[in-house]
Amino acid sequence: MSKDYEPNIVAFLCNWCSYAGADLAGTSRVQYPPNINIIRVMCTGRVNPLFLVNAFQQGADSVLVSGCHPGDCHYMEGNFYARRRFTLMKELLEFIGVDPRRVNMSWVSASEGGKFKDVVEKLVKDAKDTGPFEQFRRNKINW
Amino acid sequence: MVDLEKLRQTAKDIVSRDDVKHIIGWKQGTYGFRVEPHFAAEPDEADALTFSPLCTNNLATYLTLAEKLPVPRGEEPDTRKVALMVKGCDSRAVVQLLVEQGLTREGVYVVGCPCSGVVDVKKVEKMFPDILEPAQAYWKNDQIVFQLPDGEKEVSREEVLPQKCLLCRYPNPVIYDELLWDEVKAWGSEDYEDVKELEAKSPEERWDFWKDKFSSCLRCYSCRNVCPMCYCEDCVLDRLNPTWTFRSVNLSENTSYHLARAFHLAGRCIECGECERVCPVDIPLMKLNRKLYKEVVERFDYEPGIDPEATPLQASYRPDDEEDFIL
Amino acid sequence: MMEGMKLQKEKLNDFLDGLRKEKYLFAPQKEGESLQFSPVSEESQVELDFQNTIIPPKNAVFPQTETLFTYQIGKLDIELPEEDRERVVLGIRPCDARAMEIIDRLFSWDEDDPYYFDKRNKAALIGLACLEPCINCFCTSFEDGGPASTAGLDVLMTAAEDIFILQPVTEKGEQLLSEQDLLETASDDEMKTVEKSHAEAAEKLQRKIDTEGIPQGLPGLWESPLWEKVSGSCLGCGICTYLCPTCHCFDIQDEVEGFDGRRCRMWDSCMFGEYTLHASGHNPRPTRRERTRNRINHKYAYFVDKFDVIACVGCGRCINYCPVNIDILNILAQVKEEL
Numbered sequence: 001m002s003k004d005y006e007p008n009i010v011a012f013l014c015n016w017c018s019y020a021g022a023d024l025a026g027t028s029r030v031q032y033p034p035n036i037n038i039i040r041v042m043c044t045g046r047v048n049p050l051f052l053v054n055a056f057q058q059g060a061d062s063v064l065v066s067g068c069h070p071g072d073c074h075y076m077e078g079n080f081y082a083r084r085r086f087t088l089m090k091e092l093l094e095f096i097g098v099d100p101r102r103v104n105m106s107w108v109s110a111s112e113g114g115k116f117k118d119v120v121e122k123l124v125k126d127a128k129d130t131g132p133f134e135q136f137r138r139n140k141i142n143w
Numbered sequence: 144m145v146d147l148e149k150l151r152q153t154a155k156d157i158v159s160r161d162d163v164k165h166i167i168g169w170k171q172g173t174y175g176f177r178v179e180p181h182f183a184a185e186p187d188e189a190d191a192l193t194f195s196p197l198c199t200n201n202l203a204t205y206l207t208l209a210e211k212l213p214v215p216r217g218e219e220p221d222t223r224k225v226a227l228m229v230k231g232c233d234s235r236a237v238v239q240l241l242v243e244q245g246l247t248r249e250g251v252y253v254v255g256c257p258c259s260g261v262v263d264v265k266k267v268e269k270m271f272p273d274i275l276e277p278a279q280a281y282w283k284n285d286q287i288v289f290q291l292p293d294g295e296k297e298v299s300r301e302e303v304l305p306q307k308c309l310l311c312r313y314p315n316p317v318i319y320d321e322l323l324w325d326e327v328k329a330w331g332s333e334d335y336e337d338v339k340e341l342e343a344k345s346p347e348e349r350w351d352f353w354k355d356k357f358s359s360c361l362r363c364y365s366c367r368n369v370c371p372m373c374y375c376e377d378c379v380l381d382r383l384n385p386t387w388t389f390r391s392v393n394l395s396e397n398t399s400y401h402l403a404r405a406f407h408l409a410g411r412c413i414e415c416g417e418c419e420r421v422c423p424v425d426i427p428l429m430k431l432n433r434k435l436y437k438e439v440v441e442r443f444d445y446e447p448g449i450d451p452e453a454t455p456l457q458a459s460y461r462p463d464d465e466e467d468f469i470l
Numbered sequence: 471m472m473e474g475m476k477l478q479k480e481k482l483n484d485f486l487d488g489l490r491k492e493k494y495l496f497a498p499q500k501e502g503e504s505l506q507f508s509p510v511s512e513e514s515q516v517e518l519d520f521q522n523t524i525i526p527p528k529n530a531v532f533p534q535t536e537t538l539f540t541y542q543i544g545k546l547d548i549e550l551p552e553e554d555r556e557r558v559v560l561g562i563r564p565c566d567a568r569a570m571e572i573i574d575r576l577f578s579w580d581e582d583d584p585y586y587f588d589k590r591n592k593a594a595l596i597g598l599a600c601l602e603p604c605i606n607c608f609c610t611s612f613e614d615g616g617p618a619s620t621a622g623l624d625v626l627m628t629a630a631e632d633i634f635i636l637q638p639v640t641e642k643g644e645q646l647l648s649e650q651d652l653l654e655t656a657s658d659d660e661m662k663t664v665e666k667s668h669a670e671a672a673e674k675l676q677r678k679i680d681t682e683g684i685p686q687g688l689p690g691l692w693e694s695p696l697w698e699k700v701s702g703s704c705l706g707c708g709i710c711t712y713l714c715p716t717c718h719c720f721d722i723q724d725e726v727e728g729f730d731g732r733r734c735r736m737w738d739s740c741m742f743g744e745y746t747l748h749a750s751g752h753n754p755r756p757t758r759r760e761r762t763r764n765r766i767n768h769k770y771a772y773f774v775d776k777f778d779v780i781a782c783v784g785c786g787r788c789i790n791y792c793p794v795n796i797d798i799l800n801i802l803a804q805v806k807e808e809l
Binding site: 172173174175177178179180181182200204205208209210212273274275355359361362363364365367368369381389390391392393417420421423424425 | 676
Binding site for chain 2: 049050053054057070071077080081083084085087088089090091092093094095096097098099100104105106107119122135136137138139
């Protein structure tokens, strides 16, 4: 793998906590790696686990789903449902042979700009270790 | 013990009722070891019904398969019950449909057939090739006896039963309005040995295993259509706008298809093994389903298709669900 | 026409290597559990001892997914795929070869389909006579069908004790054989044994249907309760059509990824509800009853009407692999009763 490989990370952040946390990291001038592509959703409960599969197909090297801490969900319980679904999808992806470090979930609240930076840094480091995702990437197979 | 006289008589009584549309059961197929689903709407059609180790089909799928056409103006919709013959595993599909409200309890009349395990027809056909004459089979202690043109052949159950039957823990219907004969003693226990074996391998080895299987998929959608739990009127895999999974058949789209199919059955699969049975290219789909089944049991202490009063797994949560992997 | 040639069985691999030198060679190989026709490479193990492959060899000339052209969003030109290479399909059963001849008529209906014929015209079919037909084969029910029928083939190959006999059928086949140097002329005795084994194989077939009157009679049964009865257990999956050597329906889709796009066609099945679904939401074949009726009618009536041949070759795949035992011979027997 070449040294200058830059992973492409797709992050689904909930509007009320993690997205605000990422925003806080920005306004507080906390530096975090630019490899992350943020998609804002209203709640992690809105993240259909098939989004993860689709992200991998379309070229993500690692994915992140991040939302409010348990009990803090703006919609009371969205992140609890999300947690169950994510657990199962993570197990399934691992079972067919996707590296577990590529499938991530975190709780980042609106006040945790620092934690957001830590999460992103860990993800980028892991993604650089695991290398580009090629297993079932759509990328012109048989075109 | 299986009592075909009683089965046919019961079926006749049921279809004679005004509030029953038809009874769905099994009948001898057109050749060899095949058995086909049979829809008896009149008492005399019930004579063809049968029950044997060859009755592999899970008929619960027909409860939700029928296309609902708009009712012509001035006509009343048909609200009669559908009667259904079920084995143990099939009855769990009925329960899970009730849990998900895909069905009302009043809409179905369940006739339970305690079952000692049905055969894997592919295995039987390999054992006795080139049999065109319709053949029959029955249970005898720990054996299955096949009635072939050149006499009866006894085969031990281990040799011809599919994995799902060897591991079966629910041979007796868990829900029924009427039970046709005495319950049988459950024999199976689940240890997820094959799932654990694959889990123990490295991610690369696991992917090598699945890559071969997924690339041979034809996308005939038989595994989806035969599944009693796959009954969405608008399946995500048929959607064109947005297109979740492209129609082209290649490794990427096939993987996406199989992930979506397996995931949508997480906490819902009742282990009837129909998907694996129908697959023309022998993809071990039950391995995916059983992996998720194992996680569901171990992590959430939930077993689908047992309790009609339960809440669906993915529509419920516990605040203290495991989250050791969350950053 | 050239005489029959023979090839020692132990020289088969060298023979295949010779064919592979300049051409794509499709031959049955193990893929996972099942046997499939796929391009032969150095390490592949060609298997010629089989009844028939589950997936028909139509994908050698009509791939399941085929790129028609690629394009880039925002640009006006399209790029056509490269022209295909000459190919040889070895080990194709006579029924499947006949099926190719049948779908040729469809693809050359008003105008030749360039994608199909680019591959088809470059393909030479080396058939393998069927000596052990499967229980649901009924190829002898059709005029030029049979376990050693040469319809559609360029060369007919028959396995004997320790040799293969190769008989050229067309000029293309003769040309192909003359290029190979491992072949010897077969003796009269050997040819006689082969002919005998062909005749024996035809005797082994257990199922048959007399198709007389079916093409003319089927349209009259449009509203017959028969269709409801035979389609009741249908799951609406694509096994019978995807595994059928004469089914040729396809769907055309645009697939776009970022700024790259391609238009491609892929097999479609008339047993899917989507197949006839209109954009308005109306579906002229709303239930499995209409779809089953269409499948039988298309094979045994419409195709005969248009192209003068029944679009069924009797390979028995739809019977063998239907998960709910929908048996086309049984349906046709019921049709005949109603006529």
